[in-house]
């Protein structure tokens with residue numbers, strides 16, 4: 001009755017990603033962490049049943065309360081395992097060629113990330129490698145990173161451009177990202193990040209780069225249906241708030257949502273700019289000033305924390321966690337998978353790191369990779385919660401309690417991913 005569409009290998013066994021083509025399925029004999037908004041304690045239901053119909057959740061609740069109309073439906077028994085919404089990685093740069101291990105060595109010998117970037121290394125070196133790789137090579141190099149995320153129970157992955165920096169090379173990165181979506185049982189959400197770094201042929205002409213590459217390229221990407229959102233790197237080694245604002249205006253005129261790399265290395269008030277444009281998310285935020293949190297919170301913009309970059313760059317300045325919590329800001333966690341500051345392709349590791357570095361609770365870490373990550377991608381109610389109407393995209397774990405998802409380091413306790421034919 002279940003069709004096995006794809007296998008991944010975990011530390012314990014080979015895990016199936018099962019795509020159910022049944023119009024009706026009941027998952028039962030399991031614990032469920034619904035991660036529903038407003039529910040305490042993970043929305044945990046110890047002896048639960050989930051009813052899926054036509055790829056969506058029709059009903060979830062205690063098995064004892066299962067409504068009689070589902071009585072004769074086919075059942076999948078999950079042997080007491082834990083079911084959560086499938087995980088979401090809402091910030092990655094996973095399409096790129098090569099790696100920057102040598103730069104990592106340089107940093108360990110004392111060079112800073114900014115120094116390396118200013119001397120022509122850093123993002124520029126990945127740009128050179130990515131431009132010279134063929135489409136097929138980019139797919140081949142990116143797939144293992146995507147597969148690693150899938151092994152951790154991920155169903156939705158955001159992928160940014162930003163290592164092409166010409167119109168054609170940026171479009172090509174997004175085409176690779178869209179192609180990856182067709183190769184694996186995941187939904188890929190794409191982001192235009194041409195305002196990532198200034199290529200050498202535009203040295204000292206950042207405004208011209210915005211006018212000649214970033215904005216016209218974005219229109220092309222939108223015409224081709226290659227882009228779901230627009231991002232920028234608002235930093236002294238990236239682009240100024242005024243330059244980013246011009247990109248945001250172009251996004252707005254194309255009805256595309258925006259998001260921003262903000263306050264990673266300094267406080268340029270990018271997060272407030274993002275908030276003014278009702279951004280889906282502002283990401284990094286270590287240097288976000290506490291006094292700016294109320295204005296940020298009022299916009300409903302998600303704070304995406306990226307513990308892999310914090311770790312790799314040995315950052316010490318923490319985001320204003322208490323203020324974010326007090327003002328009810330939704331907090332998401334992502335890998336930031338990229339060759340420079342975060343060569344990380346495990347969302348579970350990002351969750352563990354977020355607990356240790358930023359003091360998140362395991363429950364916040366899980367909402368950060370489910371409900372809040374869905375919100376950061378404009379997918380609220382569709383992914384990231386086990387709630388009637390949402391997609392029946394589920395992860396089944398060999399654990400007794402959801403805190404274990406943040407607790408174990410290395411390996412993945414994923415037992416199974418339950419996917420629906422309706423994922424795409």
Ligand code: DI6
Pocket residue numbers: 093122123126196232233261264309336338339340341342
């Ligand atoms: N912030 C990041 O964390 C990545 N890009 C960005 O704007 C780093 C990209 C890289 O170093 O290759």
Ligand code: FE
Pocket residue numbers: 091093261336338
């Ligand atoms: Fe990033």
